[in-house]
Amino acid sequence: MTNINVAEEKNLKKPVTKVRFSPLKQQFSEVDSIFDELKELVKSGDYTLGKPVEEFELLFAEAVGAKYAIGVGSGTDSLKIPLKALGIGPGDEVLTAANTFYASVGAIAEVGATPSFIDCDDTFCLDVQQLEEKITKKTKAIMPIHLTGDVADMPKIMEIANCHKIPVIEDGCQSLLGERDGKQVSSWGVATGFSMHPLKIINVWGDAGIIVTNDDEMNRQARLLRNHGLKNRDEMQIFGYNSRLDSVQAIVGKWMVRQAASIVSVRAQKAKNYDDGFSNIPEIQIPPRQPNTKNVFLLYMVFAQNRDGLLDYCLKKGIEAKIHYPIPLYQQPALAHLEYKKGDFPVTDRHANECISFPVDQHISDIEQDYVIETVRSFYRDNNYD
Ligand SMILES: Cc1ncc(COP(=O)(O)O)c(C=O)c1O
Known part of the structure; x- marks a missing residue:
């Protein structure tokens, strides 16, 4: 996994002028074994909820150390379905972080519930100091987001949630294999949602998500809900969705999940390279x-x-830096009816104004990282910025 191929090695000898954000091209450059399995799938006709999905679910559950993993159509559905399984709907509030990707809140809205926001701290996860005061009679779930790959303060969140008997659904979409106090993301909440969208830690060739749970009833409900509420071919027990994990994506997922541990360990090393490089840029x-x-x-x-x-300077120098997220969720037009005002979440606002994301992944080379660091250094030096 960490070995670079010959093409990459050649590239390393050229001066770097471009650093892409997504490693998908490199990641999927040698996928003959996936194509072999896809050919078998096409011949088998096992297209929905068949062997590849079951195999992927077992591998995923093993990777995160959970009892059950239930493949669904997207990361958004991996949050929506557990909310629905808990009976959360109109009139209910779900407490979540004010700075997250839109889909976490989209999932809450899709079941008809209302998101209620808590500001984050500088780990980009919700500020646990503010959690308890936000709980109301209407609070029916807490959804911490493990944003950027960091992990929310789950021991404290669970202590508060248990004390108020409120279920917790973790949004693990950005933090597959993240850990806190030696426990993995997904080991705290009644269910955790993961995404395998192309920009995630493990990704497939389109959209996919997976729900992880240790709870027998959540597992049963989630399996019903992802497949029209069908108990078997002919009996529909509840209303559900068509959110089956696609068999094609399950085959890609199997190939990826086997690499997950190695991917996150290389990412951590790459992040450390940046930390070291940026530590002397005031x-x-x-x-x-x-x-x-x-x-x-x-x-x-x-x-x-x-x-x-x-950001402008980096883009001009060929570095695909990005902002996560330039307009805080609570200020998005889709949420205007919640009547939040600019300034309600000052830490989230500060992050929207001050944060920048640089490419980091298992395929970025040390030379590319040096180019990023030196570009940032030259921006401040040449502008004499203080
Ligand atoms: C924090 C977070 N939650 C939920 C999602 C939704 O995942 P998907 O795009 O697979 O629906 C994403 C990513 O897209 C995310 O980053």
Whole structure:
């Protein structure tokens, strides 16, 4: 996995002028074994919820150390279905982080419930100090988001949730194999959702998601809900969705999940290279690195002075840096009916203004990382920015 192929080796000898954000091309450059399995699938006609899906689910459950894994159509569905399984719907509130990708809140909205936001802290996860005061009679679930690959303060969140008897659904879409106090993301909540969208730690050739749970009833409900509520071919027990994990994607998922541990360990090494490189650029502030946490660095995000200037400069120099996320969720037009005001979540606002993400993945080379670091250094030096 960490070995570079001949083409990459050749590239390393050329001066770097471009650093792409996504490693998909490199990741899927040698996939004959996937095509062989796809040919067998096509011949078998086993297209929905068959052998590849079952095999992938077993491998995934093993990778995260959980009892059950249930493949679904997307990461969004991997959150929506557990909410639905808990009977959450109109009139209910789900507490979640104010800075997340839109889909976490989309899942809450899709079951008819109302998202209620909590500001984050500089780990990009919800600020646990503010959790208890936000609980109301209407709070029917808490959905912490393990954003950027870091891990929310789950011991504290579970303590508060248990005390109020509120179920927790973890959004693990950005933090597959993340850990806190030696326990994996997905080992705390009644269910956890993971995405295998092309920009995630393990990704497939389109959309896919997976629900992880140790709870027998959640497993039963989730399996019903992903497949029209069907108990068997002819009996429909409840109303559900068509959110079956596609067999084609399950084959790609099997190939990827076997590499997951190695991918996250290389990502951590790459993140450390950036941390070391940026540590002597005073205009860049590295977020706190928590010693009890295994951050899997889906994103490598730092705080930057003159962030917008730096972003423009990086893009001009061929570095695909990005902002996660430029418009905080609570200020999105789709949420206007919740009547949040600008400034309600000051840490989230600060992150929207100051954070920048640099490419980090198992295929980025040390030379590319040096180019990123030196480009950032030259931006501040040449602009005499203070
Ligand atoms: C934090 C978070 N939650 C949920 C999702 C939804 O996943 P998907 O795009 O697979 O529906 C994503 C990613 O897209 C995400 O980053």
